[in-house]
Amino acid sequence: MIAAALSTVTLTVLLVGLGLALVQARRWRAGRSAKVGVWAGLAALPARYLVDVHEVVGRTPFNARFHALTAGGFLASLALSVALALPPLRHPLLWGLLALTLAVMLAGGMMVGYRRRVLRPAELSGGRFSRLPLALTGFSAAFLLVALDQSAGGILPVWLVLTLVAVGGWGLAELVFGVWNGPLKHAVHGALHLAFHPRPARFHDGAGRDTGLRPLDLAQADAPLGAGQAVDFAWNRLLGFDACVQCGRCESACPAYAAGLPLNPKKLVQDLVLSLDDGSDDRAYAGHGHPGRPVGAAVTGPTRPLVGADALIHPDTLWACTTCRACVQECPMMIEHVDAVVDLRRFQTLERGATPVKAAGVLEELRATDTPSGRALDRRLDWAVDLRLPVLAAGETCDTLLWLGDGAFDLRNQRSLRALVLLLRRAGVEFAVLGAAELDCGDVARRLGDEATFQDLARRNIQTLEARRFRRIVTADPHAFHCLRNEYPALGGRWTVQHHSAVLLELLTSGALTVTRPLDGPVAYHDPCYLGRYNGEIDAPRAVLDAIGAQRREMERSGLRSRCCGGGGGAPLTDVVGERRIPDMRMDDARATGAPTLAVGCPTCTLMLEGVVEPRPQVAELAELVLTATEPTP
Amino acid sequence: MTARRRDPRAERAARVVPTGGPRLRLALTASDSAAPASGRPRRDPRARRADATVQTAPRLRLDWSGKALAAPATTSAAAVSPAVAGRGVRAVAEPVLRVIDAPACLVFAVLDRADGALSALDRQVMAAARLLADALDGAVVALAPDGPEDWGPEDWGALGADRVLPMPAAWAQEHAPEARAAAVGAAMARWSPVHVVFPESQDGGDVARRVAAVVGERLFAGVESLSAQCVARRAGGGSRELSCAPPRLLSIAADAVAPLGPLRHEARPLDPVAVACAPRLGAARRLPVDPDGVGLGEADFILSAGNGVTDWAAFADLGRALGATRAGSRVVCDAGHLPRDRQVGASGMVVSARSYLAFGIAGAPQHLQGIGGVGHVIAINTDLHAAMIKRADLAIIADAQAVMPALIRLMRERTHG
Amino acid sequence: MVDVAVLLSVGRHPVSGRARRAPTDARALELALSLPPGRRTALHAGSPDSPALRDYLGMGLAELTVLAMAEGRDPTDALLARLRALSPAPSILLTGNRAEGGEDSGMLPYSLAHALGWAIVPDVVALTLNDDGSAELVQALARGQRRALRVAMPFVVTIHPAAPAPRPSAFGPARRGRITVEAVDAPEDTALAACAVRPWRDRPKRLTVGAPGGGSGGALDRLRAATEAKAGQGRLLVGPTPDEAARAIYDCLQEQGMLPR
Structure with missing residues (x-):
């Protein structure tokens, strides 16, 4: 009878939970259609959980452990409880197994309790989440007692056992109904999201990294231009938002949040989740909000405008993002925050014309002159008249095509470009530039949501590049590097693209450049987001520094978990005000290393970090350091 | 003073024999005195040189700027010229009445x-x-x-x-x-x-x-x-x-x-002309202008602050006292001392004021780009080697915090006293 | 509720020479869009194929009527006829104070105003409607000065570059907006055709040396005048007392005529 009661309670709760999950699924299925490999995704699911999700969760080993204990114990105990519905299986051995799994789960639940009650990380959400440890331990402890009692042959009085079953049932209901709209939502939605992820290539069974934005279909006049309301997102992306467990890892990683800008990526995703409820508001959200923004002011709805002064997402929140992908890098549920931000921006820019003033001016200059600063294209080489750079005309061939980027118009970055050119000459690399034929790569336009201008620039750049022959493209600008390497292929441009750090390393190791004056001093290295997180290139710049004899020091937050300089995604143009400036915070990280020199590999980082008020470490571009270290001795 | 001048174009035109045919025929014997004026004024280099002569002894000096020209030599008007008679000295006295x-x-x-x-x-x-x-x-x-x-x-x-x-x-x-x-x-x-x-x-x-x-x-x-x-x-x-x-x-x-x-x-x-006009535009009046409300691009007189300014109350007072539009460097705007639309520089506004009074601005290249079109720059900075000091028309090596109150005091004295 | 007509021309980017919305015309449209909703008629005289026309539609304009004519034609009569044909007649005609890319003389609004018999106010930056059929206008003057005046409708206003910046042009509305083309017969602009045209090249800055009351006009003055625009004239005071410094600044500003007398 006890077994029947237990399995009935379990089954009932599970069935009700399934029903609620289907109700929940109707919400995200209201989104746009998406091409998804359902079976391949489902087949890849377990491995993605064990490899990709584990890699993220395992960055905090304690969390990985309690997840393994709790989830493993829970799933196994559920299976065993259901099995008890079959009378032939009601064997003390099964009860013993059940007791074991429940004990495992209890251990995990207690670890969850320890984390939530004792450690209390600030980024965790409260509200329904506070009851989670109680539900976990309540369910596992009550059923554990029942299982132990039954495996021992039933010592306890029946009324007590039934009461325990009822208590366990409450805990189970709390957990399973939580799948509908509570803490355990992430278990089911997270799994489905892994299976139907909009970027399957980012997992280990794909390319392992997939960071290029997807092009909009502009040829079709009625195709949507970004997302203005919740249902403008594809269903599997709405599902992805629903997978958010509010763990707050994105919040801890977000440079904008840290600087007090009105953006919390966790709240942003919750805004998108809440917007699927009609006529509600965000008062139930129990985590940190967007700094300086009130909660509960806006009404939600799947077809209400998402962004606006009195909508759920304030424009300042949207435009504070630097698209640095730190949130994506940290998200254990593999949510693509930056894609969401860019889709929201696309709608604001392409449909509303609501780009912030200065950014809108830059876009207008881009359309009119093909440079964000409104400069004449034929002046891109003005800084290098004395260098007599060979210009590759249509139909000509060269080994290395040097993509100069917008840094060629900036006094500061002309210095590092000059160093790079001298190094290529010194190493005997046969290179050429495009000269006036090079247009802006479109990075800023795309991050600001102006897909039309990006595609126009990209198409014309691809046409220019296709008319010339070269072995590889080399650029000192990680933003151009990312565009050319990861985003142009979708529009038909495929070449070998290298960041200059990789090329410099190649030249140093091959002996084409010899170190004559080793740097011999501490140097901190700042990873540009578009080189590190976007392209995974964190080793080459470090190897270059090592090769020229620098005593490399790592800053807090480096490599793939580097903190943004504040210059990406058009953030310097949208210029949302916070409590601090992002580059100032990053410079504090550099100061803490005690190194007098901060090496960078990106023109935007150079400008942002050099804009920090002195005293501060000197900012030096990789090429500049290599140039000094390889000066030929007389 | 000048030789009689020939006008080759007019002479040639006077020789043309009208034939009606496609070929041009010229009469070689025609008298050049018959040449009518072509209507195009001609320059007389000799006369111009004479007019440009400032002095002949001890060395010949010429001034082509036109300042020495009392009156164009080609004038047909009756000229009374007491001063032009002797060109030995530069004619700086009363100009000729034409x-x-x-x-x-x-x-x-x-x-x-x-x-x-x-x-x-x-x-x-x-x-x-x-x-x-x-x-x-x-x-x-x-x-x-x-x-x-x-x-x-x-x-x-x-x-x-x-x-x-x-x-x-x-x-x-x-x-x-x-x-x-x-x-x-x-x-x-x-x-x-x-x-x-x-x-x-x-x-x-x-x-x-x-x-x-x-x-x-x-x-x-x-x-x-x-x-x-x-x-x-x-x-x-x-x-x-x-x-x-x-x-x-x-x-x-x-x-x-x-x-x-x-x-x-x-x-x-001349006698005035009678005019009748019923104007449709009315009630024209100047509006009081708050210097800080003027867009930086339009502003004529800018008072600008950089990282060397710490006394923001004095800076605001000085802006009011001078009636100048306040602005600042990027650092100042980043720090929130001034709104972002008050930022001067390549990443802010490029200004073209007639006068730019800069306190505590070192002069980053981006900032100097922003003041490329400024007429007159006054810079106050503690660093003698700052780029702004080189750019300035008047550079003062002093602490902004000391100079600002002194200038406010002076302004008040001069306006009230 | 007021019916307005806006004249929009195609501008020319000063660096690239590419067609764009003319800055002051875009401001005129911005002002028109911010007026209480009434009938808005947007007119362009010229080629209907210019991509810049879509930039105006991208600001939220639903329809733009193009009086199609070749370059070098005088659009005055065609525009006049079209404006007279509008029913109900608009009360306000808005346009930029200067086109960029054509003759750029700023004459067209005056010719239209005179032919229509309307008042004209140039260089306007703000417009508020009164209940009695008149409007308060604010005119931008040099050095950030402003002048207010009142004028009865109907009238023509031209918009000054200091007027509020136009909203950005968005791709979606630009794509959806409608361009209606009307072929018109426009006479050739003979006065313009009689002018010699060549590319502009900057002339050396005219130096006003030795102007009445100025220097002597000698070589030294010319050299100074030629160079001081770039580098400062370099007066330097090192470590003066605050009062000395203040006096130096005061004298300098007074010399520049920046201080209220």
Whole structure:
């Protein structure tokens, strides 16, 4: 009878939970259609959980452990409880197994309790989440007692056992109904999201990294231009938002949040989740909000405008993002925050014309002159008249095509470009530039949501590049590097693209450049987001520094978990005000290393970090350091 | 003084034998004295050289700037010249009085005389009218508002006016473009000038276009270069130059024509013309302008702060005392001491104020890019080697916090005392 | 509720020479869009194929009527006829104070105003409607000064570059907006055709040396005038007392005429 009661309670709760999950699924299925490999995704699911999700969760080993204990114990105990519905299986051995799994789960639940009650990380959400440890331990402890009692042959009085079953049932209901709209939502939605992820290539069974934005279909006049309301997102992306467990890892990683800008990526995703409820508001959200923004002011709805002064997402929140992908890098549920931000921006820019003033001016200059600063294209080489750079005309061939980027118009970055050119000459690399034929790569336009201008620039750049022959493209600008390497292929441009750090390393190791004056001093290295997180290139710049004899020091937050300089995604143009400036915070990280020199590999980082008020470490571009270290001795 | 000059073009034209055939035939025997004037003014290099001669002993000195020119040598008018007789010394005394009694035509110079003062542009308009009139043996008529007494008399003769046409008192009003246009139109009907020259100032340009619309003629607006044969203006968004022979109506852009040197004309008053005008624009008044409300791009006088400023109350007081528009460097705006739209520099606003008073600004390249178009820079900084100090017209090595209160004090003394 | 007509021309970017919305015309449209909703008629005279026309539609304009004519034609009569044909007649005609890319003389609004018999106010930055059929206008003057004036409808206003910046042009509305083309017969602009045209090249800055009241006009003055625009004239006071420094600044500013007298 006890077994029947237990399995009935379990089954009932599970069935009700399934029903609620289907109700929940109707919400995200209201989104746009998406091409998804359902079976391949489902087949890849377990491995993605064990490899990709584990890699993220395992960055905090304690969390990985309690997840393994709790989830493993829970799933196994559920299976065993259901099995008890079959009378032939009601064997003390099964009860013993059940007791074991429940004990495992209890251990995990207690670890969850320890984390939530004792450690209390600030980024965790409260509200329904506070009851989670109680539900976990309540369910596992009550059923554990029942299982132990039954495996021992039933010592306890029946009324007590039934009461325990009822208590366990409450805990189970709390957990399973939580799948509908509570803490355990992430278990089911997270799994489905892994299976139907909009970027399957980012997992280990794909390319392992997939960071290029997807092009909009502009040829079709009625195709949507970004997302203005919740249902403008594809269903599997709405599902992805629903997978958010509010763990707050994105919040801890977000440079904008840290600087007090009105953006919390966790709240942003919750805004998108809440917007699927009609006529509600965000008062139930129990985590940190967007700094300086009130909660509960806006009404939600799947077809209400998402962004606006009195909508759920304030424009300042949207435009504070630097698209640095730190949130994506940290998200254990593999949510693509930056894609969401860019889709929201696309709608604001392409449909509303609501780009912030200065950014809108830059876009207008881009359309009119093909440079964000409104400069004449034929002046891109003005800084290098004395260098007599060979210009590759249509139909000509060269080994290395040097993509100069917008840094060629900036006094500061002309210095590092000059160093790079001298190094290529010194190493005997046969290179050429495009000269006036090079247009802006479109990075800023795309991050600001102006897909039309990006595609126009990209198409014309691809046409220019296709008319010339070269072995590889080399650029000192990680933003151009990312565009050319990861985003142009979708529009038909495929070449070998290298960041200059990789090329410099190649030249140093091959002996084409010899170190004559080793740097011999501490140097901190700042990873540009578009080189590190976007392209995974964190080793080459470090190897270059090592090769020229620098005593490399790592800053807090480096490599793939580097903190943004504040210059990406058009953030310097949208210029949302916070409590601090992002580059100032990053410079504090550099100061803490005690190194007098901060090496960078990106023109935007150079400008942002050099804009920090002195005293501060000197900012030096990789090429500049290599140039000094390889000066030929007389 | 000069040899009799031959005009080869006119001589050749006089020799042409009309045959009606395709070939040109010239009569070699025709007398060159029969050559009529071609109508094109010709330069006489000898005369110009003589006019440019400042001194002959001990060394010959020439001044081609036109300052030494008492009067164009080609004038047909009767000139009384007491000072030109001996050219041994530079003629700096009273310039020659030129009287044009029977002008071949009239050239109108329509002047703004805003707030009672002749602007530099008004003087340039006079110079342009003079140039056009001299080429045609004409006389310049100055059309200027005759304001209330406190405007003070204007020495029209010294400005190069042969005639002065007093304009109705309505011109003295703050803003009366319709009345001005009607008056110019009436004067044009009465005197039929060959050219009417306007200043391409805001109000002068407005009047010019109203006149052009009323008389139904084309205005050649914003002349950038002017000679007796050709006027040119910028068009096509600044990409093209349009040029033609001087038309009847033209307006002169600022600093396109050199003002005249010292000269004296008759400034004979003409009879006023009766004008009827029912203005439709009314209630014109100047609005009080908050200097900090003026866009940086428009501002004329900017008080700017950099990282060396810590006393923001004094900075605000100084802005008020000077009536200057406040601005700051990027660091200052980043720190929130000033709003972002007050940022000067490559990433902020590029300004073109006449005067830029910079406290505690070191002068990052981006900032210097932003003040490329500034006329006059005063920099106060503690660092002698700052880039801003090199850029400044007046550089003071001092602490901003000490100088700002002293300057506020001085301003208060001077305004109240 | 007021019916307005806006004249929009195609501008020309000063660096690239590419067609764009003319800055002051875009501001005129911005002002028109911010007026209380009434009938808005947007007119362009010229080629209907210019991509810049879509930039105006991208600001939220639903329809733009193009009076199609070749370059070098005088659009005055065609525009006049079209404006007269509008029913009900608009009360306000808005346009930029200067086109960029054509003759750029700023004459067209004056010719239209005169032919229509309407008042015209140039260089306007703000417009508020009164209940009695008149409007309060604010005119931008040099050096950030402003002048207010009142005018009865109907009237023509031209917009100054200091007017509020136009909203950005968005791709979606630009794509959806409608361009109606009307072929018109426009006479050739003979006065313009009579002008010689050549590319503009900057002339050396005219130096006003030795102007009345100025320097002697000698070689030294010319050299100074030619160079001081770039580098400072370099007066330097090192470590003066605050009062000395203040006096130096005061004298300098007074010399520049920046201080209220």
